[in-house]
Amino acid sequence: MPRYSINASRLNQTLEELGHLGDSPGGMDRVAYSPEDIAGRDYTIKLMQQAGLDTRIDTAGNIIGRRAGSEDQRPAIALGSHTDTVPKGGKYDGALGVMAAIEVVLTLKDQGHQTRHPLEVISFTNEEGTRFHRWLVGSRSMSGLLEQDDLDAKDDNGHGLGPCLADIGGDISRIGEAVRSPGELAAYFELHIEQGPYLYQSGTPIGVVTGITGRAVFEVEIEGKANHAGTTPMSTRRDALVSAAKLVLAVQKMAAEQEICRVSTVGSIKAIPNAVNVIPGSASIGLEFRDTDMQALAAAEHELRRITDQTAVDDGVDVAVHRHRFTSSVPITPEMQALVAEASVNCGFDWEPLPSGAGHDAQAIAAIAPVAMVFVPSVDGISHSQEEYSTPEDCANGAQVLLELLLLADDRF
Ligand code: HGY
Ligand code: MN
Ligand code: MN
Helix, strand or coil: CCCCCCCHHHHHHHHHHHHHCCEECCEECCCCCCHHHHHHHHHHHHHHHHCCCEEEECCCCCEEEEECCCCCCCCEEEEEEECCCCCCECCCCCHHHHHHHHHHHHHHHHCCCCCCCCEEEEEECCCCCCCCCCCCHHHHHHCCCCCHHHHHCECCCCCEHHHHHHHCCCCHHHHHHHCCCCCCEEEEEEEEECCCCHHHHHCCCEEEEEEECEEEEEEEEEECCCEECCCCCHHHCCCHHHHHHHHHHHHHHHHHCCCCCCEEEEEEEEEECCCCCEECCEEEEEEEEEECCHHHHHHHHHHHHHHHHHHHHHHCCEEEEEEEEEECCEECCHHHHHHHHHHHHHCCCCEEEEEECCCCHHHHHCCCCCEEEEEECCHHHCCCCCCCCCCHHHHHHHHHHHHHHHHHHHHHC
16 A cells, blocks of 8 residues: 555546647647747746755756755755657646646645655756757756757757747856756656656556657758749759658658667658759758667668768759757666565556666656666557547546656655
8 A cells, every 4th residue: 555645636636737738739849948848847937946956957857846855964865857758749748747746745744754765856947859859958958968969959940949948047158057966856756747658558547657758850851953833844853842751751760670779750841942843952851760779870870971971972962861850778686676566566557677768857857867767558559649648537637647756756766
């Protein structure tokens, strides 16, 4: 039996209320640094303060709520996730982890229970990386993994990160102050929806995450020759969009048929000038590869560069490959997996081990603290979509395990 029971209806109410902030036809639009994201952040801060947390925003824009422990000199145990979404995203990705962390604190407050360790609830900013094509920005800032090219990144309109950070209370000129040293956090626990089909298909309420995938993100720019769609003979065309289309199919084949890495995706494509009666002179595609084996990602990059070189020769176009980000895969230690499993059993829930095909803030924080992740089922395995859904019961189960996990760690660390 768990020591305390979380308040399931309170948790699901906050999830519902957060889910109204940035909701739009087609899905959630709480893209990092947007007014919708700021509304979600303000709501989160209000909840944290109502839970009695001392809140602050670090120079990277991360929201940190702290609750003193009875032995406050100990390193804090942190719970968290993110509230930014992909465009047209879902209501649970990230949001569940932040709302559940606050529910855990509210439950401890209701029970008058003070943990030995200080507690921190952290809502990391810009986990998804939509706007600047750089993800885990808040958590990588905290763990010292941010690079100069993150700070120099421009969005699709040529705007820089600095003003966006200022809009959310950060400060790019002092972003180094967000870095936490190893030892400052005793552990970081993240509850998250699985975002894949396995727990839902097996009917298992809790996932014990065994590792978090690596990811390699690229943009490929193709330069051909703009010309008249009606007068230019087919044999003389240098159509950048046709070359891009060939690359889209080749990238998909790399995982689907050649099995070079676990998954490969082209998520964005642009044609310039994007007019039906103009042969596109320029085109670009945004793509990513994922695998827990970093060698597989290196092999994928090698194959990408081979096929782009070949396309340039075959089609008489110029092709440039820009590597945006290599994120290392992160194993979860057997000890931390066992603690999640024990918490699940204490709560009376079946569990199963599984890797995460999605990336998470935990994989950045793993550079400075021991981490563990708890998954709950995603209905039909859908995520990054308006149809993303996890049942109120599964959300509550996850929060219950998160609370038990925290209490076990507080006793033993
Ligand atoms: O893309 C991901 O894996 C995560 O949802 N940011
Ligand atoms: Mn997420
Ligand atoms: Mn996501």
